[in-house]
């Protein structure tokens with residue numbers, strides 16, 4: 001009998017261009033996604049060396065990181081404008097398809113890939129962005145690369161990659177009502193730390209993962225990089241296939257059925273061996289809120305913020321002390337008592353239509369707390385239009401949310417959407433690093449539902465016990 | 473890129489774990505379209521206050537670390553965003569070697585493509601180096617050829633780095649040129665795709 005293989009090994013073997021003793025493997029790349037911030041120096045490198053883009057047909061560019069989310073016709077920030085124009089010029093010169101700021105396909109690169117069906121099971125996908133791991137939700141091998149590698153892929157359609165180790169993160173049981181994929185991935189990182197995945201590709205398995213819709217799977221895989229993993233993925237199944245059916249870049253008719261069979265055959269074989277296995281029980285997970293300055297610093301919404309006395313050693317003591325100071329927290333207070341001034345619903349972690357639907361179901365008929373400025377930034381132009389067709393935008397606007405155009409926005413605050421120094425934001429994004437949402441800004445990572453609840457109450461609340469007074 | 477064989481330099485200790493690339497180079501400086509000139513912004517939010525004044529309480533601003541070219545830091549250095557602006561900024565500021573107990577994968581890779589040598593050493597050794605450099609002006613030699621780190625007071629240790637990355641750094645190779653030697657293999661692979 002054939003040796004059982006993981007999906008990781010299957011995809012790896014299919015993409016091996018060349019293997020040689022003493023070198024990493026030379027891997028072929030099926031899809032290269034490009035954005036304005038990490039590409040200019042790569043295109044410049046090609047120009048200097050008189051090189052071409054080898055496969056413009058396997059390359060797709062968009063603008064997301066620094067695009068404004070209002071007043072898009074006149075870009076005030078000159079430096080951002082140059083960066084966007086540079087991408088446009090580069091794409092024209094090198095023949096790369098581009099969804100620019102006014103294009104209907106524009107959006108966060110990790111939202112539009114799946115939406116257009118560019119992302120498919122079994123593909124190798126790279127992008128000059130660490131959250132490329134998102135595409136792993138489809139059973140693709142997707143990882144972030146630096147700008148030198150962007151240039152390398154543009155020129156050769158390959159990367160040199162040492163075969164990473166494999167890890168199975170098995171999520172048993174089922175998630176409770178009101179507990180989301182975001183809570184699950186935060187709980188995983190909270191339990192195992194920000195570097196448990198280093199040097200590994202994680203496959204998420206188990207009942208709770210199988211039960212997640214594609215949006216939830218994307219949220220999980222998205223944050224694999226926050227665990228230090230090279231990539232994260234989930235074996236394709238019927239959920240994957242049905243999501244992709246009818247998408248623009250997938251095959252049609254007979255060809256689609258054949259592709260679907262092939263995709264499903266990539267799923268990890270029974271009995272395949274991983275280098276490492278971790279398990280967690282979904283039943284025990286509560287809605288999470290991060291309290292500190294990296295994503296492992298998160299706690300259940302019912303818990304208290306840790307104090308330095310909770311530290312296991314001196315290093316952890318220092319980390320907690322620094323984080324509490326930066327976050328302006330005492331330590332020991334219930335996280336639910338922490339008041340916020342901003343709410344950001346968006347980012348490649350949680351800005352898809354399903355996320356906005358869930359958040360809006362909580363917001364419906366409510367008002368944003370008077371101390372809070374709340375904002376929704378859809379992940380793509382098409383998410384925005386679809387939400388508007390359903391009237392979701394109106395629910396948010398009626399409650400007092402700002403409704404913006406698509407982009408990364410306040411996830412990394414490269415545009416004007418910035419949290420002011422010392423202020424606090426409940427954010428559906430993936431990083432609570434110091435200064436991420438603005439110099440001195442304090443980020444608390446939560447699910448869209450928890451962000452919506454916090455917007456109404458002005459502090460964190462367990463969305464499962466949310467009781468809102470009927471407006472008089 | 474600039475080859476690196478043997479490097480001797482002043483050590484700057486940064487005793488923190490999980491230093492992410494958002495700290496190494498904050499996003500407001502990512503809008504430039506060249507690879508040069510990022511050094512002035514390295515660790516910006518730690519080096520400067522909100523008015524743009526140097527913060528005396530941040531160690532890198534102390535005169536005793538002027539001209540440091542070896543950075544020693546805590547575990548999981550370079551985690552977070554894949555931005556290659558981070559190694560560009562460190563290199564442009566003058567760092568050629570970074571020593572830590574562990575590195576984030578993408579950052580490690582990005583260093584080796586920009587002539588920065590990332591050296592993984594066990595935690596206790598890193599702590600010794602940090603203590604030495606915090607106590608006094610402290611120089612180290614890092615020899616990529618023999619894979620050794622040593623000072624002139626008797627500290628000596630070896631480190632591991634994969635052969636391919638070592639070759640690249642030693643020779644300062646342009647990786648794309650190397651890969652283009654495999655053009656046949658790439659073309660064959662493409663021809664076999666249905």
Ligand code: SF4
Nearest residue numbers: 131347348408411412
């Ligand atoms: S939304 Fe945030 S994390 Fe995602 S690609 Fe944009 S900046 Fe990166």
